[in-house]
Amino acid sequence: MVVFDKPHALNDMPFHYCPGCTHGIIHRLVAEVLDELGIEGRTIGIAPVGCSVMAYDYFNCDMIEAAHGRxxxxxxxVKRSDPENHVVFTYQGDGDLASIGMAETVHAAARNENITVIFVNNAIYGMTGGQMAPTSLPGQVTQTSPYGRDVNHCGYPIRVCEMLAQLEGPEYLERVTVNSVKNIRAAKKAIKKAFQNQLDGKGFSLVExxxxxxxxxxxxxxxxxKWIDDNMLPYYPLGVYKDRSAAKEETK
Amino acid sequence: MAKLTFKTDYCKGCGLCVDACPKKLLQLAKDKINKKRHHPAEITDEAACVGCASCAMMCPDCIIKVER
Incomplete structure (x- = not known):
């Protein structure tokens, strides 16, 4: 009996990511969810600019490459052109979603657009060589902050889930991580819920x-x-930041 | 007994599977080099493997197939 194998929605192309990069795990979780919900054939993914710029090479579903942040x-x-049949997800990094694409993200959330956003936050610009990102931690050493991020000069990192949770629009916001098997299982559950929300027509779902x-x-x-546990999670606490349907159930 | 199949040439030798194994049955093969010029992951004692698939869950390159 096969306990674990590569999901069908991922093809055989080897990932170009660096050794140990968790992009591969997140790609696989998305592909597993597409398989489990049986929506690979009608899914259209939107690839970002960043390390995952070539995500379209790896997924078996249709993909579009977007301009940076868009x-x-x-x-x-894509979703509005055929809301009944299209399942649309975007796969974006922090330099894409939280920096140049902030306007698009906030307004898509405010409109409660019925799409699923997978937001990969690694606190740095990976593809361009490790510059400071909007999510880089205070004091974090990067190529453009060699003495550590000085918050008096560069400001503070943006917590995207908390920020979007202030809006009336979004349906579901959750922050997860993939640094252990337990956390990977929780991340998959969150991604699955984000896709299920779209199938149920509930609206904007973002999993960070x-x-x-x-x-x-x-x-x-x-x-x-380990650095994720020690440094990232204290600043970016895991959890559900908004789940409108669950909140409605409770008030009933 | 579980059976692990590694797509050895896809392995980048990051070692995350080695740490994920609860029974510490995996290692990076120091005497082998794959097409990507890395030491690929391998299992030391397949008979002791219970097939929990923790290694496969953790593998960023999705190279491990687990059968039980």
Whole structure:
């Protein structure tokens, strides 16, 4: 009996990601959810600019490559063109969603656009060589903050889930991580719920996945996973930040 | 007894599976080099493997197939 195998929605192309990069795990979780919900054939994914710019090479569903940060805007168009049949997800990093694409993200959430957003937060610009991102932690050393992020000069990191939770629009916001088997299971549950919300027509669902970047953080993959626990999670606490349907159930 | 199949040439030798195994049955093969020029992961004692698939869950490159 096969206990575990590569999901059908991922093809055989080897990932171009660095050794130990958790993008591969998140790709697989999305693909597993597409398989389990049986929606691979009608799913359209929107790839971002960033490390996952070539995500379209790895998924068996249809994919569109968006301009930097504009994935939620393209997802809006694709979803509205055939809301009954299209299942649309965007897959974005923190330099894409939280920086140049902030306007698109906030307005898609405010409109409660019926799409699923997978937001990979690794606190750094990975693809361009490790510059400071809007989500880089205070004091974090990056290529453009060699003495550590000075909050008096560069401001504070943005907590995307907390920020979007202030809006009336979004249906579901959750932050998860993938640094252990237990957390991977929880992350998959959250991603599945985000897709199920879209199938049920509930609206904007965003899952923020706290991820690692061993290469640009300058550590081994193992140390990077531990760094998530020690440094990322205190600033970016895991949990559900908004779940409108569940809140409605409670008030009934 | 479980059976693990590794797509050895896809392995990048990150070692996350080695740490994920609750019974510490995996290692990076120091005497082997794959097409990507990494030491690939391998299982040391397949008979002791219970097939929990923790290694496969953790593998970022999805190279491990687990059968039980």
């Amino acid at each position: 994935a939620p805007a393209i997802a809006t168009g 996945v706290v991820s690692s970047c061993p290469t640009n953080w300058g550590m081994t993959p193992q140390a990077a996973l």
